[in-house]
Amino acid sequence: MSTIDVRPLDPDDLRGAHALFGAALHHPPADDAAWARTAGSYSPGRTLGVHDGDTLVATATSFPSEMVVPGGAVLSMAAVTRVGVRADHTRRGLLTAMMRAQLEDVAERGEAFASLRASEAGIYGRFGYGVATRGRDVRVRADPALVRADAPRGGPVRLLERAEIIPVLRDVYERNALRRPGGITRTDGWWGMALGRRLEVDRAHVLAVVHTGPDGDDGFAVAHLGDEPGAAFAERRLDVDDMHAADIAGTAALWRFLLGVDLIGSVQARLRPLDEPLDLLLADPRACAVIGQHDEAWLRIVDVPEALAARGYGGAAPVLLAVHDALRETNAGVYRIADGAAERVGPLGGPVRPELECGVDGLAMAYLGDRRPSELVASGWWTAPEPEAVNRADLAFGTAVSPWCGTFF
Ligand SMILES: CC(C)(COP(=O)(O)OP(=O)(O)OC[C@H]1O[C@@H](n2cnc3c(N)ncnc32)[C@H](O)[C@@H]1OP(=O)(O)O)[C@@H](O)C(=O)NCCC(=O)NCCS
Incomplete structure (x- = not known):
């Protein structure tokens, strides 16, 4: 394989994709009865694949969902699942190509988030996913x-x-x-x-x-x-x-x-x-x-301006937070987060000096209220050019209850 071509799969390819994913997790293929009950869980047009010649060697899918964020707003989400690469094609960049293509697809669909459950903790951080619930x-x-x-x-x-x-x-x-x-x-x-x-x-x-x-x-x-x-x-x-x-x-x-x-x-x-x-x-x-x-839900904030604006915040004093996103430049910028509102107020490196900085994965860790910004600064996930802003950020992002998904997919 020279180039990696990620394509949406036809309905006829889904059973093969399911078997490929199952094998990657060391599971046997579904028999006819099991497949008849499983096929409906594939949402039309949302399964991606990579072929080597005529052979399917990698796949990932998602289904449409919605997630409630602090304050009660409900935003659209791609529930990513059934990610697998054939054992003789791993570590050649196939997952990377699929994750990039899927992120573009989710953004084009106008979905604010992607979320998944990770088989191993080392896989998804590089694509901007962070642990958002435990x-x-x-x-x-x-x-x-x-x-x-x-x-x-x-x-x-x-x-x-x-x-x-x-x-x-x-x-x-x-x-x-x-x-x-x-x-x-x-x-x-x-x-x-x-x-x-x-x-x-x-x-x-x-x-x-x-x-x-x-x-x-x-x-x-x-x-x-x-x-x-x-x-x-x-x-x-x-x-x-x-x-x-x-x-x-x-x-x-x-x-x-x-x-x-x-x-x-x-x-x-x-x-x-x-x-x-x-x-x-x-x-x-x-x-x-x-x-x-x-870790329970790994969250990828696909549309940071929408996600930050939709969330409710505690505390009265505003915080200036810089968000970095290597895969989606449209998310990068300095955001002013205040009681009742959040908006982008400048580009990275511009005249508005941020008080705190994080990557989009680190933002996901605080976004639903699972981790306090002070913990994330102390452990190096966030940085604090203005250390006294940390307490304000804790008040802004804190939630009365622990975030939790409670749905495995
Ligand atoms: C996990 C899996 C999808 C990775 O696919 P892949 O095509 O080998 O991944 P890539 O080649 O794109 O790897 C990209 C990077 O992630 C790293 N990586 C991949 N899988 C990893 C893992 N399990 N643990 C830690 N790092 C991993 C690679 O080393 C590579 O790092 P680099 O860019 O620094 O070289 C594949 O190994 C697989 O199918 N595993 C079994 C099924 C599974 O766990 N699926 C996930 C379900 S949630």
Whole structure:
């Protein structure tokens, strides 16, 4: 291969692209039934590929979504996924070519953000992605009596029949997803991929419950029995795949339910919000172990002026922030960020002297409120030509709740 030609794939190429991506993650190809359920999760015209001769050797796709930012505005987003390069074509720049082409495509579509989950932490920073949300893995001893008697009780929790799982959860999700910064919308294709395939093709057992609050159904949890071959009933683990609640009462009710499921010894949940106060709900906080903490959403701010203008800010005093973006020069400049507004007030190196400077990846780390600018300055992600501006930036970017996405893709 001399030149790398990134092209949108035809619908007929998608099954091959899916198999290529699967193989890159060491997964087998989908059989006909699995592919029939998966094909719909590819959004038309959004899958890119690179060929070597007639052979597809690299692919990346995305689906359209929307994300809520601090202050409540909802902006369009490309949810990037299924990125893979054939094992005999890696480290020749194929991913780099695809990421550049995809970024252009996302910008042309007018989408403000691209976001993804990274298989490895070293891959996407060079393309301007930064870790914008993180989550905690927790394991709790299964005992409903652990939840404090005076913890919020919430409303009833009911088990769903298989046929109603997707329609009911989709409805509850749509009404509650955009509460917390970082929350995103899900497509029908996402539901088909995440749950439809497990229910209809794998015929897996799925435990799905809904919480009803004062205004109707407002939270849910989806779980399955963890894979621990040979474990006695009392030692088995219930793995939570998906859990959202509108408030702390719903959170408490769902956890109380999960901890009371018979024939399990513990409940484990991955990537919960950093501020989910599970230990505060338990009489014995040590019954809840934090067993990991990881990056969740990697965010690429594709349109910095739009993203900065859309976000709400705390504090009253303005901050002058220089943003650098090697891949998208249109984003570069000095921005004045103030209570209620943010706008570009000059080019880099111009007469307006910035108080703080960051790359577009470092901006993503503070944008949803996950990292304070002072942490980013202290660790070298941002620089502070005007050190006393750091406190003002902390007040401007700070959020009352931890940002969290809660949707894996
Ligand atoms: C990760 C993957 C997509 C990279 O593709 P690639 O075509 O080899 O990437 P490139 O050749 O464009 O590499 C660009 C740069 O990133 C670096 N890089 C690539 N993959 C990396 C990784 N996994 N860890 C750290 N650096 C990596 C390269 O060394 C290169 O650095 P350089 O510019 O300093 O030389 C590919 O290895 C792959 O398919 N892996 C398995 C599936 C996977 O993890 N997909 C991602 C799902 S989120």
